[in-house]
Amino acid sequence: MDKIFEYSCPENLSAGTRVKVPFGGRVIDGFVIGVSRTSVYPAEKLKPVFSVFDEDTALVPECLTLMHEISSRYRVPKAAALRLFLPSEMRLGKVREAYKNFAVFKTADVKLSASAKKQAQALEYIAAEKEKEFPVLCDMFGRGAINALVEKGAIEIDKRKISRSPFEGLQTKTEQRTLTPAQRAALDNIENSDKRVHLIHGVTGSGKTEIYLNVIDREIKRGRTAIFLVPEISLTPQMLSQLRSRFGGAAAILHSGLSAGEKFDEWWRLRSGEAKIAIGARSAVFAPLENIGAVIIDEEHDSSYLSETAPRYSTCDVALMRAKYNGAKLVLGSATPSVETYVKAVKGEYNLITLTERINKKPLPEIIIADMRKEVRRGNNSAFSQALRDELDATLNSGNQAIIFLNRRGYSRTVMCRDCGYVAKCENCDVTLTYHSEDNCLKCHYCGAKYRMLSACPECGGLHVLYSGTGTQRVVADLKELFPAARILRMDNDTVTGKDGHYKILQKFAKKEADILVGTQMIAKGHDFPSVTLVGILDADMSLNFSDYRSGERTFQLITQVSGRSGRADDKGKVVLQTCAPENYILRYATAYDYKGFFENEISIREATNFPPYSLICRVMVTSDDKENALEVLKNVYFAIEELRAQNPDEFYFLNKMHSPIKKIQGKMRYQVLMRLKGKSLLEKIYDIAVKNSNNSVFVYVEENPVNLS
DSSP states (O other): OOOOOOOBOOOOTTTTTTEEEEEEEEEEEEEEEOOOOOOOOOOOGBBBBBBOOOOSSSSOHHHHHHHHHHHHHHHHHHHHHHTTTSSSHTTOOOOOOOOEEEEEEESSSOOOOOOOOHHHHHHHHHHOOOOOEEHHHHHOOHHHHHHHHHTTSSSEEEEEEEEOTTTTOOOOOOOOOOOOOHHHHHHHHHHOOOEEEEEEOTTTTEEEEEHHHHHHHHHHHHHHHEEEEEEEEGGHHHHHHHHHHHHGGGGEEOOTTOOOHHHHHHHHHEEEEEEEEEEGGGGGGGGSSSSSSEEEETTTTGGBBSSSSSSSBBBBHHHHHHHHTTTTEEEEEESSOOHHHHHHTTTSSSSSEEEEEOOOOOOOEEEEEEEEEHHHTTTSSSOOOHHHHHHHHHHTTOOOOEEEEEEEEESSSSSEEETTTOBBSSSSSSSSEEETTTTTTEEOTTTTTEOOOSSOOOTTOOOEEEESSSHHHHHHHHHHHTTTTEEEESTTTOOSSSTTTHHHHHHHHTTHHHHHHEEEEGGEEOOOOTEEEEEEETTTTTGGSSSSTTHHHHHHHHHHHHHHHOOOOOOOEEEEESOOOTOOOHHHHHHHTTTHHHHHHHHHHHHHHTTTSSSEEEEEEEEESHHHHHHHHHHHHHHHHHHHHHHHHGGGGEEEEEEEEEEETTEEEEEEEEEEEEETTHHHHHHHHHHHHOOEEEEEEESSSOOOOO
């Protein structure tokens, strides 16, 4: 229900406050979005607000403005838009401030009996310490002894609010780096340009982060605030470390990996103005800051900045809304900007800043291509080319470190029967299962379901069950056989647990407690390890085979980003890129670090074929537990859009209805109406069609230029 309701309220209530109100015989939570002295309804018909959640107003005035923009832009209820600005546990009232009781020494001038030895010991201890956490003191000397000292006035209990700050023991670097001439010029360019959006296109290691920190520093000195976004949760501790070293407690972290208490406290530090800088992944764009001076989006090309759940927002679009509201700068940065972003920069819509050299003047790492077709012909059927083995051997012997990248977790990609061709699939999703050797089970990477490993084929009873493809687990197992003395870490969704999971693995590697780090795309960007001189990229052309118009762009970005982890300090870096298609033009551009060549080729193809940015891909998804219901709604949606095309034939390049490539996820059948539009003029009507046809049994929603077309 997307309506505004009126209630009578206390005099001091203000817009942005969270309240409990009576609603249809229930008591529900709501947001106050406005206060008026008059109402169109008779006073006796207005029900009163039951209670107020927070002493301070939860939502800043900007949130209410953005509520209308987001609700209108992405066609979601206003309440759904407002929820983006509050952590879920906080919305549900499941988390509050945390307090601790401290025992504080008051006086030793009390009478203790000769038998009260525990009281005497405790008094002597607390007199020396001055104060101690009450539960700790009770554990040491017994609750009875401590309570007796409280009653006698020797100590008193002080209840204090505590801050549940994440990464308390985070190591910070205190050195302030001197800007290079190129960095100084970039900073001045951002400062003096009259454009709202600035794109820093800089090669890996060119010092983009230092520019971001200086932009933030200037805004903080002006009394303003800043938001700093990174694409992966794994990057937040590294960036938080740099922010804390420069700005101390003014930096607060916001992301989904924190505990409910940590999120609550960090959120209120930002809301109260105690913290001035929000650092986090996508959701931190909704940080409760006022008077924002700069929004930074690092690795702006990354697909994680697009939400795949309602509201399906673009982080860059929301950041631009906030920048316009506050008169702030929006700074985007990447070594491989998205084609859509770079077009705007080239055309002058964005301010383009280019950094062509690493700050240490060292060359970008040499990329060696290993043709895996030749390896097979030589009898090498392993996941490692001879070139990669040789380079790994040399790296380990020199005392340096290596990163092995494979964007597939698990031990084996598929499990297949050699006798009849049966492939193990998930019962709930139309996808193959992945074998995980550590648990000796099959897992679905879409719904998380686990299955017992097959001892025989369920179709034909055959015993010749094969593992096909390689995952990170198997890579680690194979590396241990090849290099038994090497210390190996693995980083993927299976090994990263808890809010500190990423940080602990990366810290171990940074401290050189491991020689090789094997991982998926979470190790591909942003990390800076001075001792890494070799990167191995397995199955480099894997992403080229996806039926997606962006597959070439994503492959180029991934190779460039992963390669950039090598040779960031004094020693020269190398990259071994393993492929079965060495002649592919995308790999040719990537190995030469030729972004401009890649861009010019890619943009000419997009223009000739009318793909984004020369069109808008729009997908209306229809999902349901019931196939017949889904098909009926699909037809209604398709016919309505077909009628829209008949009225506006020039606005459509393509329109069709079909099964989604993955036909079922989590037990829900998936169908789609896919179209390519000339622009956004019909989007509102398409959203209207989706909203009209969505019901309790069939969910219909719209995606614009979806991240994943499967």
